Amino acid sequence: MKALRCVMAATAVGLFGFLAAGHEAAAQIKIGSVLSVSGPASFLGDPEKRTLEIYIDEINAKGGINGQKLQLVVYDDAGSADNARTFATRLVEEDKIVAMVGGSTTGSTLAMIPVFEEAKIPFISLAGAIQIIQPVRSWVFKTPHTDKMACEKIFADLKARNLTTIALISGTDAFGKSMRDQCVAVAPGVGVAIAIEESYGPRDSDMTPQLTNIRNKPGVQAVVNPGFGQGPAIVTRNYRQLGITLPLYQSHGVASKQFIDLAGPAAEGVRLPAAALLLADKLPPNDPQKSVVVNYSRTYQQKTGQAVSTFGGHAYDGLMILVEAMQRAKSADPAKVRDEIEKTKGYVGTGGIVNMSPTDHMGLDLSAFRMLEIKGGDWTLITGT
Amino acid sequence: MAELLQFVFSGLTVGAIYALVALGFTLIYKASDIINFAQGEFVMLGGMTTVFVAQAGVSLPLAALIAVIVTTAIGLALHRFAIEPAREATSVALIMITIGASIFLRGMAQIVFDRRFHSLPPLFGADPIQFGGAAILPQSLVVLASATAIVIILWLFIERTIFGKAVIATAANRLAARLIGVDTRRIVAFSFAVSAAIGATAGVLITPIALTSYDAGTLLALKGFAAAMLGGIGSAPGAVVGGILIGMFEALAAGYVSSNYKDAVAFLIILIVLIAIPQGLFGRAKIERV
Amino acid sequence: MRNLLEIRLLPPLAVAAIFVTLPWFFPSAYYYRIGALVFIFALAVAGLNLLMGFAGQVSLGHAGFLGIGAYSVAVGPAHLGMPSWLCVFAGAALSAIVAFLVGRPILRLKGHYLAVATLGFGLLVAIVLTNEAGLTGGPDGMTVPRLLLFGWSVRGSDVWYWITGATFIVGFVLALNLMKSPTGRALQAIHDSEIAARLLGIDIARKKLAIFIISAVYASVAGSYLALFNGHVTPDVAGFLRSIELVAMVVLGGMGSILGSLVGAGLLVVLPQALTIFHEYEQALLGLILIVFMIFLRRGIVPSVAAVVSGWRK
Numbered sequence: 001m002k003a004l005r006c007v008m009a010a011t012a013v014g015l016f017g018f019l020a021a022g023h024e025a026a027a028q029i030k031i032g033s034v035l036s037v038s039g040p041a042s043f044l045g046d047p048e049k050r051t052l053e054i055y056i057d058e059i060n061a062k063g064g065i066n067g068q069k070l071q072l073v074v075y076d077d078a079g080s081a082d083n084a085r086t087f088a089t090r091l092v093e094e095d096k097i098v099a100m101v102g103g104s105t106t107g108s109t110l111a112m113i114p115v116f117e118e119a120k121i122p123f124i125s126l127a128g129a130i131q132i133i134q135p136v137r138s139w140v141f142k143t144p145h146t147d148k149m150a151c152e153k154i155f156a157d158l159k160a161r162n163l164t165t166i167a168l169i170s171g172t173d174a175f176g177k178s179m180r181d182q183c184v185a186v187a188p189g190v191g192v193a194i195a196i197e198e199s200y201g202p203r204d205s206d207m208t209p210q211l212t213n214i215r216n217k218p219g220v221q222a223v224v225n226p227g228f229g230q231g232p233a234i235v236t237r238n239y240r241q242l243g244i245t246l247p248l249y250q251s252h253g254v255a256s257k258q259f260i261d262l263a264g265p266a267a268e269g270v271r272l273p274a275a276a277l278l279l280a281d282k283l284p285p286n287d288p289q290k291s292v293v294v295n296y297s298r299t300y301q302q303k304t305g306q307a308v309s310t311f312g313g314h315a316y317d318g319l320m321i322l323v324e325a326m327q328r329a330k331s332a333d334p335a336k337v338r339d340e341i342e343k344t345k346g347y348v349g350t351g352g353i354v355n356m357s358p359t360d361h362m363g364l365d366l367s368a369f370r371m372l373e374i375k376g377g378d379w380t381l382i383t384g385t
Numbered sequence: 386m387a388e389l390l391q392f393v394f395s396g397l398t399v400g401a402i403y404a405l406v407a408l409g410f411t412l413i414y415k416a417s418d419i420i421n422f423a424q425g426e427f428v429m430l431g432g433m434t435t436v437f438v439a440q441a442g443v444s445l446p447l448a449a450l451i452a453v454i455v456t457t458a459i460g461l462a463l464h465r466f467a468i469e470p471a472r473e474a475t476s477v478a479l480i481m482i483t484i485g486a487s488i489f490l491r492g493m494a495q496i497v498f499d500r501r502f503h504s505l506p507p508l509f510g511a512d513p514i515q516f517g518g519a520a521i522l523p524q525s526l527v528v529l530a531s532a533t534a535i536v537i538i539l540w541l542f543i544e545r546t547i548f549g550k551a552v553i554a555t556a557a558n559r560l561a562a563r564l565i566g567v568d569t570r571r572i573v574a575f576s577f578a579v580s581a582a583i584g585a586t587a588g589v590l591i592t593p594i595a596l597t598s599y600d601a602g603t604l605l606a607l608k609g610f611a612a613a614m615l616g617g618i619g620s621a622p623g624a625v626v627g628g629i630l631i632g633m634f635e636a637l638a639a640g641y642v643s644s645n646y647k648d649a650v651a652f653l654i655i656l657i658v659l660i661a662i663p664q665g666l667f668g669r670a671k672i673e674r675v
Numbered sequence: 676m677r678n679l680l681e682i683r684l685l686p687p688l689a690v691a692a693i694f695v696t697l698p699w700f701f702p703s704a705y706y707y708r709i710g711a712l713v714f715i716f717a718l719a720v721a722g723l724n725l726l727m728g729f730a731g732q733v734s735l736g737h738a739g740f741l742g743i744g745a746y747s748v749a750v751g752p753a754h755l756g757m758p759s760w761l762c763v764f765a766g767a768a769l770s771a772i773v774a775f776l777v778g779r780p781i782l783r784l785k786g787h788y789l790a791v792a793t794l795g796f797g798l799l800v801a802i803v804l805t806n807e808a809g810l811t812g813g814p815d816g817m818t819v820p821r822l823l824l825f826g827w828s829v830r831g832s833d834v835w836y837w838i839t840g841a842t843f844i845v846g847f848v849l850a851l852n853l854m855k856s857p858t859g860r861a862l863q864a865i866h867d868s869e870i871a872a873r874l875l876g877i878d879i880a881r882k883k884l885a886i887f888i889i890s891a892v893y894a895s896v897a898g899s900y901l902a903l904f905n906g907h908v909t910p911d912v913a914g915f916l917r918s919i920e921l922v923a924m925v926v927l928g929g930m931g932s933i934l935g936s937l938v939g940a941g942l943l944v945v946l947p948q949a950l951t952i953f954h955e956y957e958q959a960l961l962g963l964i965l966i967v968f969m970i971f972l973r974r975g976i977v978p979s980v981a982a983v984v985s986g987w988r989k
Contacts, residue, residue, distance in 0.1 A: 038958060039600070042500040075951055078958075081816060081909040082901070083947070086708060089832065090948070093705035106815045111907040129815060172645065172805055174814035181808065199644045203604040205402055205595030208395040208520075209640035212388055230502045230596045241513045241520050242391070262504050262596060264511065306501070420787055467966050474973035477733070481926045482969045484919060489962025496955050607794070607915060614791040649802045652795035659792055660780045 400632020431588025460581025617668020722893020742913025929975025
């Protein structure tokens with residue numbers, strides 16, 4: 001029974017350690033973050049976390065903000081909105097953060113919003129859905145483009161190619177479902193008809209039945225696949241397996257070199273809307289975003305050894321918008337910082353040029369998205385749309 | 386007709402994956418009555434280790450071999466350090482240990498490997514085989530053939546070797562087996578090793594189709610467990626038939642009913658089958674003694 | 676007789692005493708939140724423990740009832756205009772009906788076959804919640820309006836701490852009474868040997884179904900509380916991993932011990948919070964701790980510790 005006592009002692013020590021933690025005094029600016037570092041959305045949370053850590057270090061190495069060092073407190077919600085809510089409370093109550101950059105998914109962001117609204121702490125979300133900033137909430141901002149914009153960008157490209165009848169195949173995960181809803185809502189207004197809709201589970205390993213139904217549907221001129229993670233890679237492979245030759249559109253959810261690696265040769269000719277970040281070196285030298293995206297992708301690749309994704313870019317933008325607001329406010333006071341975030345004008349980030357206002361807490365327009373096509377295993381920019 | 390054939394091919398592809406995962410559950414269950422919830426992690430370890438060893442410059446077949454050996458060692462370690470010390474515990478407690486092991490292995494995998502998706506090149510290329518207007522990938526046939534081969538090997542082993550007879554004896558009555566001189570501890574250890582090896586092999590073979598990542602094991606274990614139960618737990622042919630049936634249900638439901646509800650349809654059919662045949666398709670009803 | 680009653684009520688009284696005094700040591704609202712979460716999960720786990728620990732029936736889909744309860748207080752006010760408090764009861768009633776309909780056929784299954792059938796049930800609930808986006812908001816979930824009681828809006832972690840803790844203690848006492856009732860004794864007989872129980876003339880199917888329904892109601896109320904407390908609900912409340920977590924709480928705390936349910940829930944709610952100091956290693960450590968606990972306290976924390984304590988006394 002000695003072992004039993006050891007276990008009990010260890011548990012007690014662990015619990016007291018937990019109670020004691022978080023009470024260390026620090027004259028630092030504490031920035032909080034809750035990200036889906038593990039779990040089904042880990043390919044969002046993982047690069048986001050790495051990005052925040054890299055740049056907090058870099059800022060501190062240069063002397064910090066307003067003479068104070070930054071301290072980052074990150075928690076992993078493992079993709080659960082319930083966990084996210086608990087960690088949000090912990091950040092506010094225990095860690096006493098002054099600002100928050102995080103929330104990898106829409107679900108966890110929506111679950112955390114009430115905490116930060118009540119505590120009056122600025123919250124810059126890294127999730128996609130438009131519900132986060134519509135209606136406008138005074139303390140909530142976001143950096144990624146909305147799903148709605150992705151749909152509009154895709155539809156604009158379809159119209160330019162005279163393709164008006166499409167099929168939708170989307171993931172049943174949060175990202176796929178949310179973008180699917182936006183696309184269905186936007187389609188009639190721009191004269192695009194959705195002839196058939198199919199879906200797949202986020203972990204499915206074969207989508208040929210759904211694609212067979214799409215192939216057999218008469219009149220379909222193009223296929224759009226809102227989704228992220230492994231699903232779109234398998235859809236793309238199955239698409240070629242079935243020999244479908246219609247144009248295939250993926251979403252900004254696959255905006256990472258990894259998609260090309262996973263889908264392999266099947267990815268040839270696939271189009272998708274994405275931020276300028278993916279093109280980095282290929283952007284024309286006069287592009288206003290050129291230096292930002294080149295610097296970010298080089299830094300990220302050097303420090304992590306992994307290819308850059310737009311998700312990490314969202315975290316970069318969130319952090320930089322926050323830091324610049326703190327510099328302008330000459331303070332880390334949450335209320336002053338909030339006011340300055342709202343006044344962000346002409347911030348050039350990885351996702352586009354951000355112009356916020358009291359009625360727009362994202363500040364991006366459609367020009368932030370570029371239409372890309374995969375050619376020869378790499379992204380190429382489609383001009384003209 | 387071509388449409389139906391394509392759905393069937395899809396069902397075979399997915400079903401073969403489930404079958405291969407389900408096979409891993411049978412042997413451990415036979416030897417120890419434990420449902421090993423870390424079986425999905427064995428599959429993940431097979432795929433991920435191959436990917437990372439191959440990335441380090443080792444040739445693919447050798448990488449796959451290393452992955453199977455590493456996973457088998459982990460299976461043995463799981464038995465030695467977690468199952469064996471608790472061998473007198475109830476089966477619920479032992480199942481809990483395997484759940485703990487699954488969380489532990491997943492937690493370690495995201496540190497040792499990474500949190501991204503990975504793929505492996507298929508054995509015989511990515512060009513689909515055309516048949517009657519439908520297309521199937523050669524790799525799907527490889528998975529199917531492997532599942533069949535494993536069933537035959539397991540059957541030969543259990544029926545034709547002394548060691549196999551000892552497994553049957555252990556499954557039937559552990560105390561009696563021990564009395565006639567069977568080292569039941571070794572039998573259980575062996576079953577963990579073989580199940581881990583089957584899992585790792587499955588991981589290597591299905592990654593070219595289904596991709597893999599550190600957390601791929603959870604869903605595979607869930608579907609594999611359902612397949613093993615549908616077929617009748619403990620029966621190797623049952624595991625394969627159960628897996629392929631579930632794959633078929635899903636594919637046909639996605640094709641003809643609704644892709645949103647294909648998993649729901651599949652589980653509904655499993656429920657109905659189990660209510661009609663409470664011991665699964667190939668399972669034997671246990672006689673309860675008072 | 677009086678003595679017996681006192682012994683039976685000792686654990687809930689002790690819990691009540693701790694429940695009332697603990698907040699004196701809470702430095703912030705965050706601790707109230709953790710406390711409330713512990714009580715919410717303990718309530719669901721207590722119900723599941725009745726099913727697993729006393730009736731010996733495993734459910735791998737109990738989060739499905741958590742989901743029904745949670746979405747009742749979300750969907751009811753939003754789509755039917757029902758007040759939240761009524762939805763808590765409506766959710767419980769709905770869970771009871773669903774448990775009755777599902778339980779009748781599947782409780783005939785045994786052991787792992789019952790496990791896979793309940794697992795299927797849990798998945799069905801999660802799939803419906805995910806797909807019926809018009810009603811449930813889909814995977815992103817939906818906002819849950821605050822609970823209004825007598826014109827007073829229930830908010831704040833501290834208020835919820837008191838509500839959930841009080842409910843758990845009531846649930847605790849009810850569960851204890853149930854165990855000591857003739858039904859409870861019959862259930863224990865089922866657990867020990869189903870055939871022997873049948874020979875004694877116990878209507879096994881009905882007793883099992885009754886306990887399944889009761890455990891569903893416990894989970895449903897816990898789910899409603901969770902949703903009202905969080906103000907937002909997503910389908911992962913009903914997910915497979917959540918079901919596994921509930922089972923883990925039962926087994927870790929001790930099958931057949933309602934006090935164990937509180938301990939198991941407490942451990943698995945607090946542990947992930949405590950392990951954040953290990954960053955990357957938190958999940959691996961959680962798995963390791965589960966294994967170590969099950970090896971050394973294989974009957975669950977409360978029964979094992981109780982055995983050790985009574986051993987010392989001797």
